[in-house]
Amino acid sequence: MPSGLINANPTVYERQERRTRNAPADVDELAVEPIDQLEIFDILFYIKDPEHPYSLEELKVITADAIEVDDKRSHLRVTFTPTVEHCSMATVIGLCLRVKLMRCLPPRYKVDIRVEPGTHATEAAVNKQLNDKERVAAALENPNLVDMVNECLAPSFE
Amino acid sequence: MNLADENFELREVQRLEGHTDKVWGLAWKPATGVNGIPAILASCSGDKTIRVWEQSPATGSFHCKAVLEDAHTRTVRSCAWSPCGKLLATASFDATTAIWEDAGGDFDFVCVSTLEGHENEVKSVSWNASGSRIATCARDKTVWIWEVLPHNEYDNLTVLQGHTQDVKMVQWHPSVDILFSCSYDNTIKVWAEDGDDDWHCVQTLDESSSGHTSTVWALSFNAGGDKMVSCSDDLTIKIWGADIMKMHSGDGNADWRHLCTLSGYHDRTIFSVHWSRDGIISTGAADDAIRLFVESEDGLVDGTKYKLLLKKEKAHDMDVNAVQWSSMEHKRLASASDDGTVKIWEFSQKKIQL
Numbered sequence: 001m002p003s004g005l006i007n008a009n010p011t012v013y014e015r016q017e018r019r020t021r022n023a024p025a026d027v028d029e030l031a032v033e034p035i036d037q038l039e040i041f042d043i044l045f046y047i048k049d050p051e052h053p054y055s056l057e058e059l060k061v062i063t064a065d066a067i068e069v070d071d072k073r074s075h076l077r078v079t080f081t082p083t084v085e086h087c088s089m090a091t092v093i094g095l096c097l098r099v100k101l102m103r104c105l106p107p108r109y110k111v112d113i114r115v116e117p118g119t120h121a122t123e124a125a126v127n128k129q130l131n132d133k134e135r136v137a138a139a140l141e142n143p144n145l146v147d148m149v150n151e152c153l154a155p156s157f158e
Numbered sequence: 159m160n161l162a163d164e165n166f167e168l169r170e171v172q173r174l175e176g177h178t179d180k181v182w183g184l185a186w187k188p189a190t191g192v193n194g195i196p197a198i199l200a201s202c203s204g205d206k207t208i209r210v211w212e213q214s215p216a217t218g219s220f221h222c223k224a225v226l227e228d229a230h231t232r233t234v235r236s237c238a239w240s241p242c243g244k245l246l247a248t249a250s251f252d253a254t255t256a257i258w259e260d261a262g263g264d265f266d267f268v269c270v271s272t273l274e275g276h277e278n279e280v281k282s283v284s285w286n287a288s289g290s291r292i293a294t295c296a297r298d299k300t301v302w303i304w305e306v307l308p309h310n311e312y313d314n315l316t317v318l319q320g321h322t323q324d325v326k327m328v329q330w331h332p333s334v335d336i337l338f339s340c341s342y343d344n345t346i347k348v349w350a351e352d353g354d355d356d357w358h359c360v361q362t363l364d365e366s367s368s369g370h371t372s373t374v375w376a377l378s379f380n381a382g383g384d385k386m387v388s389c390s391d392d393l394t395i396k397i398w399g400a401d402i403m404k405m406h407s408g409d410g411n412a413d414w415r416h417l418c419t420l421s422g423y424h425d426r427t428i429f430s431v432h433w434s435r436d437g438i439i440s441t442g443a444a445d446d447a448i449r450l451f452v453e454s455e456d457g458l459v460d461g462t463k464y465k466l467l468l469k470k471e472k473a474h475d476m477d478v479n480a481v482q483w484s485s486m487e488h489k490r491l492a493s494a495s496d497d498g499t500v501k502i503w504e505f506s507q508k509k510i511q512l
Contacts, residue, residue, distance in 0.1 A: 107476055107497070110426065110444065132342065132373065132391075133427075133444075133477070133496075134235075134326070137180070137204060138251050138279050138297070141232050 007084040010052055013060050034071035035105070037064055043104045044078070047096050048152045050089045059083055061093060066116070074108045076101070081116040090120055094130040095139060096152045165508045168448065168470045168491070174211055174500040176222050179204030181494035183236040184482040188243045192486040199492055200246055201500045202234035208248050208258075210265060211500070220502060224265040229256040229272070236282045236327075240306075241289040245270075249280040255294050257310065270310040275302060275317075279324075284337075286330040291315070293337050295325035301339050301349065303357060320347055320359045327376050332383045334405045336360075340374035346388055346398075348414060361414060363388075363398065368416035370396065378433045386414065387439050389428035394421040395441060395451070397464065423449060423466055434483035434491075438467065438505070442478030442493055447471050450505065474499065 041064040045057035056062040066079040078097055082090045094113050101111050114127045129135055139145050183202045191197030197213040199220065208226040213219070232251035239246050246258040246267070255273040260266060277298035284293045292304040292312065301318040323342035330337055337349040337357075346369065348361040363369040372391035379386050384402035389395045397417045404412035426444035433439050439451040447469055454465040474495035484490040491503040 128342075128373070128391075131427075134281070135297075135324075137233060141251055 007051075007087065010049075010054070010059050010083045012054055012058050015055075015057060035069055036071070037067045037069050040067045040069055040076065040078070040101075044097060044100060046155070047100060048154070049083075050092045050096070050148060050152055056080070056093070062097070074106075075110050075112075076105070077112045077114070079114055079116050081119050085119065085121045087120065090115060090126045091129055092145075092148060092152075094126065095136065095145070096149050098130065098136060099140070099149050100153055166450075166468050167506060167508050168450065168468060168473075169504045169506065170473075170501055171490075171504050172220055172502045174201070174209075174220055174222070174502070175498070176209055176225075177201065177203040177205050177207070177498050177500075179233075179498060180479065180496045181498060181500055182233065182479050184480045184492050184494045184500065185237045185239050185246070186482060186484045186486075186492065187239050188241055188485065190243070190486065191484055191490070197484065197487065197490070199500070199502075200237045200239065201492075201494055202237045202248055203498075204233045206230050206232060206234060206250075208234055208237055208246070209500075210246075210267065212265070224260075224267050226258055226267050226269075229258075229269040230254070232279075235280065238283050238285055240285050241287060247283045247285065247292060249283040249294060251279040253278055253280060253296070255280050255283050255292070257312070259310070271312055273302075273304055273312055273314075275314060276300070281325065282327040282329075284328045284330050286335055286337075287333055288335075291330075291335070293328040293330060293339075295328045295339055297324035299324060299341075301325055301328055301337070301347075303337065315355050316357045318349055318357055318359070320362075321345070326374065329377055329379070331405075332379050332381075333402075334383070336405070338377055338386070340377050340388060342373045344370050344372055344374060344390075344392075346370075346374055346377060363414060363416070368396070368419070370394065373427075375427070375429050376431050378431050378439075380433045380437065381435045385417070385433075387431050387433055389431035389441055391427045393424045393426070393428065394419050395424075395428060395431055395439070396420070418463060420451060420464055423451075423469075429477065430480045430482075432481050432483055434488060435485055436488045438483070439464070440481040440483065440491055442473075442481040444477045446474050446476060446478060446495075448473040448478055448481060448491075448493055448503070470503075473503075474501065 047056045068077040113130045181203045185200045187198035199211045202208045210224040211220040212223045230250040234250045237248045249255045257271040258267045259270045276296035279297040295301045303315045305313045321341040325341045328339045340346045346363040350360045370390040377388040386398040398414045399417045400414045401412040428443045430442035441449045449469045450467040452467045476496035480494040489505045
C-alpha cells in the first residue's frame with residue numbers, strides 16, 4: 001500500500017449474496033413497477049471507492065439497508081458509512097452517489113444523501129455540502145472533480 | 159383554512175421553453191408591462207446563457223427575443239436589471255459579473271463590461287435604488303461593492319468580509335443605501351456606510367436573534383421597505399421589521415428585529431422568496447411547489463400574522479429556484495426551475511360559481 005492514504009488498510013468485506021425478488025409468474029409487463037431499495041442498491045453497489053480498488057459494497061460504505069425509498073412520494077434517502085471518521089473523501093463518495101442517482105433516476109425523484117450518524121468527524125458539514133444543490137452544481141462544473149467522479153462510476157470495475 | 163382562502167388561484171399562463179439546463183434566476187425589466195410598454199423578463203441558466211423574453215402586445219404571449227451567450231463560461235446564477243432598465247448585470251460561477259447593454263433598444267445586447275475580482279463562483283448581483291452602485295457576492299465568502307462610473311466603468315469600492323461561508327445572495331434596501339447579504343453560514347448581515355466609502359457590518363441576524371438555523375437562500379423587502387422576508391434550508395421563512403423613519407433620517411441603520419417565523423408549511427429547502435408590491439409573499443422550493451402568503455389579522459393569537467393563501471403543487475416538474483413578481487402588473491408572477499422552464503402565472507380571485 002502506498003503511504004499517504006486516508007485509510008491505508010480498509011476492511012474489505014465479501015460481496016453479499018443478492019436477495020432475489022419474488023416476482024409472480026404472470027407478470028403484467030405494462031404495469032408500473034415501483035422503484036425499490038434493491039433496485040437502487042443495484043445501481044450503486046459497484047461504485048469504486050475514490051482511493052481503493054474496491055467497491056462501496058465491498059467496503060460496506062453502502063448497504064441495501066441504508067437505502068430508504070418512498071416511490072409514491074418520489075423520495076429517496078441514501079445513508080453511507082465512511083471507512084474512517086476523518087475520511088476526507090466522504091464528500092467525493094457522496095458526490096458519486098448523487099451523480100449516479102441523477103443519471104439513473106427519473107427527474108421527479110428528490111434525493112437526500114447523508115453519512116451514517118456518528119461515523120464522521122464533520123458529519124453535519126459533509127451532509128450540508130452534499131445537499132446544497134448550488135454547491136453540487138458548481139462542483140460538477142469542476143473538470144478535476146468530474147474526472148474523479150467519472151472514474152469511480154466507470155462500469156469497468158466489478 | 160376558511161372558505162375565503164379557497165377563492166384564490168394561481169393560473170399558469172405560459173410555459174417558456176428554450177434553456178437547455180436548470181434555470182436559476184429571473185428579473186422583470188423595470189417600467190415594462192405598463193403604459194403600453196410590453197413586459198420584458200430575463201432568465202439565466204446552467205446552460206451558461208441569459209434569455210430575454212418579451213410579451214407580444216397582440217397576443218399577450220411571451221417570446222424569446224435574445225439569447226445572451228459567449229460572455230460566461232459557466233452557470234449564470236443570477237441576473238438583475240439596473241433601475242433605469244438600460245443595463246442587465248449577470249453573475250456567474252465563472253467568477254465574473256457581466257454588464258450587458260441593449261444600446262439600440264432592439265434586443266441587440268452587447269457585453270459592455272466585466273467585473274472581475276471574486277476568487278470563485280459569483281452567486282448574486284444587486285443594483286442599489288439609484289443605480290449608482292452594484293453589489294456582488296461569491297463562494298469566496300466576500301461581498302463586493304462597485305461604483306457605477308460613466309462610460310461603462312465600474313470601480314470596486316470595498317470588499318466586505320464577515321461571512322464565514324459562501325454568500326448566497328446580496329440585496330440592497332429599496333430606498334436606503336443599506337446592503338443585505340445572506341449565507342451558507344446561516345446568517346443575514348446588514349452593511350452600512352459611515353462616510354468616506356467606509357462600509358462595515360452593522361448587524362448580524364443569526365440564531366441568537368431568532369434567525370435561521372441553516373443556509374439562508376434569499377431575502378426580499380416589502381413595498382414600504384420596513385419589512386424583510388428571508389427563506390432558508392431550515393424550512394422556514396422569517397419576517398423581520400425595522401423603523402423605516404429612523405433609516406430615512408440618516409441615522410444609518412435601524413435595528414432589524416425578528417417579527418415572526420412561518421414554519422410547518424414547507425418540507426424541503428426554500429430557495430426563493432419575493433414580496434409583491436401589494437403585499438403577497440411568494441416562495442419557490444425544492445418540493446416543486448409555489449406558495450403564497452399574506453399578512454392576516456386572524457393569527458394574532460399565536461403571534462403569527464401571516465397565513466398561507468395558497469399552495470400550487472407541481473408548479474414545475476422539478477425544484478423551483480426562483481419566484482419573481484412583476485413590479486408593474488401586480489398579479490403576475492414568474493418562476494424558474496431545474497426542469498429548464500420559466501413559467502408565467504396570474505394570481506386572481508376565483509369567480510364563484512353560483
